[in-house]
Amino acid sequence: MAVRPVMRILRRAAPTSSLVILAAQLGSGVATAGLLLLTTDILSSLLATVPNADRLRAALPALAMLAAVYVVKMILDAAVLHARAHLVPKVRRLAEEELFHASLGVELAAFDDPGFYDQLHRARDRGVMHLEGATACLVDALSAAFAVAGAAAALLLLHPLLLVLLVLALLPEGWAALHAARLQYGGMPLTIAYTRRAQMMGELATQREAAPEIRANQAQEYVLSEFRRCAGELQDHLVRLGIAEARATTSGRLLSGAGLVGTFVALGWMLHQQWLDLAVAGTAVIAIRATSGSLRMFMQMVHELFEKGLYISDYREFTENSAALSRPRRGTAAPASPGRIALENVGFRYPGEHGRTALRDLTLTIEAGQTVALVGENGSGKTTLAKLLAGLYRPGSGRICWDGVDIREMDPESLADRVVMVQQHPIRWPRSAEDNIRLGRYARTDPEEAALMEAARQARATEVVETLPDGWRTLLSREFRGGQDLSAGQWQRLAVARGLYRDAPLVIWDEPTAPLDARAEHAVYESLRGLSRDRTVVMITHRLASVRNADRIFFLERGALVEQGTHRELLAMDGRYAELYRLQMRMHGPEPVGEP
Numbered sequence: 001m002a003v004r005p006v007m008r009i010l011r012r013a014a015p016t017s018s019l020v021i022l023a024a025q026l027g028s029g030v031a032t033a034g035l036l037l038l039t040t041d042i043l044s045s046l047l048a049t050v051p052n053a054d055r056l057r058a059a060l061p062a063l064a065m066l067a068a069v070y071v072v073k074m075i076l077d078a079a080v081l082h083a084r085a086h087l088v089p090k091v092r093r094l095a096e097e098e099l100f101h102a103s104l105g106v107e108l109a110a111f112d113d114p115g116f117y118d119q120l121h122r123a124r125d126r127g128v129m130h131l132e133g134a135t136a137c138l139v140d141a142l143s144a145a146f147a148v149a150g151a152a153a154a155l156l157l158l159h160p161l162l163l164v165l166l167v168l169a170l171l172p173e174g175w176a177a178l179h180a181a182r183l184q185y186g187g188m189p190l191t192i193a194y195t196r197r198a199q200m201m202g203e204l205a206t207q208r209e210a211a212p213e214i215r216a217n218q219a220q221e222y223v224l225s226e227f228r229r230c231a232g233e234l235q236d237h238l239v240r241l242g243i244a245e246a247r248a249t250t251s252g253r254l255l256s257g258a259g260l261v262g263t264f265v266a267l268g269w270m271l272h273q274q275w276l277d278l279a280v281a282g283t284a285v286i287a288i289r290a291t292s293g294s295l296r297m298f299m300q301m302v303h304e305l306f307e308k309g310l311y312i313s314d315y316r317e318f319t320e321n322s323a324a325l326s327r328p329r330r331g332t333a334a335p336a337s338p339g340r341i342a343l344e345n346v347g348f349r350y351p352g353e354h355g356r357t358a359l360r361d362l363t364l365t366i367e368a369g370q371t372v373a374l375v376g377e378n379g380s381g382k383t384t385l386a387k388l389l390a391g392l393y394r395p396g397s398g399r400i401c402w403d404g405v406d407i408r409e410m411d412p413e414s415l416a417d418r419v420v421m422v423q424q425h426p427i428r429w430p431r432s433a434e435d436n437i438r439l440g441r442y443a444r445t446d447p448e449e450a451a452l453m454e455a456a457r458q459a460r461a462t463e464v465v466e467t468l469p470d471g472w473r474t475l476l477s478r479e480f481r482g483g484q485d486l487s488a489g490q491w492q493r494l495a496v497a498r499g500l501y502r503d504a505p506l507v508i509w510d511e512p513t514a515p516l517d518a519r520a521e522h523a524v525y526e527s528l529r530g531l532s533r534d535r536t537v538v539m540i541t542h543r544l545a546s547v548r549n550a551d552r553i554f555f556l557e558r559g560a561l562v563e564q565g566t567h568r569e570l571l572a573m574d575g576r577y578a579e580l581y582r583l584q585m586r587m588h589g590p591e592p593v594g595e596p
């Protein structure tokens with residue numbers, strides 16, 4: 001059930017509105033009871049065996065009271081509606097903020113665990129929405145419950161047997177609503193599974209990223225037929241559920257009709273026995289008719305709370321699990337400028353059921369100020385090693401030390417502060433061109449824009465910005481009106497500029513020049529040469545000619561370090577590096593572009 005998580009979030013999101021709602025609902029329930037008791041008084045006066053004018057006169061005070069109570073009840077109901085209007089958006093905002101806070105706080109490795117990733121997306125796509133819906137349901141369920149309770153209290157005061165009658169009259173209706181809810185709830189796991197499959201295909205059909213490849217591979221018919229298959233299964237399932245529900249509702253209505261007839265018979269019998277007078281019996285009829293609507297509403301809301309509870313459990317589990325996966329915010333500060341970086345028997349395996357061992361027993365040292373290169377074939381573990389060096393992943397075994405201190409003992413934020421990492425597939429921020437560079441270190445003060453301009457110049461990003469309609473302020477996202485997209489190489493120039501703007505003592509470049517043209521690549525290597533004067537640079541590249549001047553080259557194979565040394569030493573060794581180098585020289589010639 002969704003009640004507990006909703007209550008928990010309500011306490012934090014909108015405690016005042018929640019209390020206002022509860023108090024107003026309680027008042028409205030009391031008013032319902034009052035209205036019924038006053039109705040009895042009015043009926044008693046009107047049914048009295050006196051002249052008509054006297055009957056009316058006798059009924060007037062109760063009528064005036066009834067009008068006053070009615071106005072109060074309307075005001076209270078309006079207060080509930082107003083407070084509900086505040087409550088629901090506040091819950092959504094807080095739920096989303098908590099989800100994003102949790103997601104941004106977890107260790108990077110968690111994103112490599114398919115289970116975690118799946119849960120995160122379920123929590124984001126459905127959990128938040130249903131938490132918001134469940135809040136509205138809870139408010140409506142409570143309103144209906146207070147209305148039923150008010151009527152029950154009034155009948156109890158009039159005659160205890162009337163309460164029994166009310167229960168008997170409402171029982172069939174309640175049974176039907178609960179049965180329908182149980183049917184829906186039982187079918188929910190299948191509904192979710194079918195819906196997700198159909199949605200996945202729907203996303204492929206509508207996403208911008210997938211659009212070019214689907215057309216180029218002529219996969220439109222495949223996407224549509226898969227959607228038809230999944231949506232067909234969903235449709236059949238929903239029809240089956242709907243028919244079962246309709247049957248339950250129809251039998252509920254039949255029973256409810258029988259219950260009503262039974263109630264009238266019982267009321268008639270009580271009148272005949274003179275246990276009640278006519279006015280009380282009339283009030284009982286009014287109460288039973290009015291309450292059946294509230295009860296139906298209550299059951300419907302309980303049903304929806306059950307249904308939403310299933311989705312909300314995804315949200316709850318995610319926020320609870322992510323707390324255990326979050327990066328610790330403690331430890332010693334990382335050295336302002338790391339001296340020696342040493343890896344001792346480092347091993348790493350990606351998380352998840354089918355996670356691979358990506359690094360095995362790596363031992364190597366990088367001295368301060370060196371430029372080192374990580375080379376090796378696809379999948380040999382270069383990027384994984386770079387991420388470990390940057391502190392983004394923690395070693396599964398062994399340790400990485402900066403000046404003799406294990407980086408696990410350092411505060412992750414201070415460690416991150418010392419590193420620039422230009423990734424193989426950098427993020428394309430859907431922000432302005434300027435933000436795309438400044439986001440390298442968004443808190444950096446650069447009032448004269450000198451750092452921004454210098455970084456852009458070195459990465460040849462200035463030329464990109466000059467072609468944009470709104471210059472530095474151009475929004476770089478085609479998904480918004482007026483936004484622009486860039487070519488892969490132009491995006492890469494911005495990413496390189498972002499790295500240069502960030503500026504930190506350890507610089508890690510993961511194939512930064514792959515999509516660049518010759519001139520931009522040359523510019524990047526020039527700026528790298530400048531940077532390496534007083535920084536430690538770790539470079540990953542497949543162009544072996546570009547690493548000939550590196551102080552040290554580490555050659556990885558299937559996650560293990562198989563060769564290391566300078567370019568000359570590795571050629572003299574005549575091993576795997578030398579073989580790959582010669583192969584590249586034969587393909588590209590002895591003087592490739594971009595040589596530092």
Ligand SMILES: Nc1ncnc2c1ncn2[C@@H]1O[C@H](COP(=O)(O)OP(=O)(O)OP(=O)(O)O)[C@@H](O)[C@H]1O
Pocket residue numbers: 112350351355356357358376377378379380381382383384385424
């Ligand atoms: N996020 C991930 N989850 C699970 N396994 C991964 C993940 N990233 C990489 N791997 C696996 O880890 C191994 C090393 O990958 P890595 O990306 O470090 O190689 P690489 O040398 O950088 O390759 P490339 O030259 O193609 O960029 C590969 O077997 C890869 O399949």
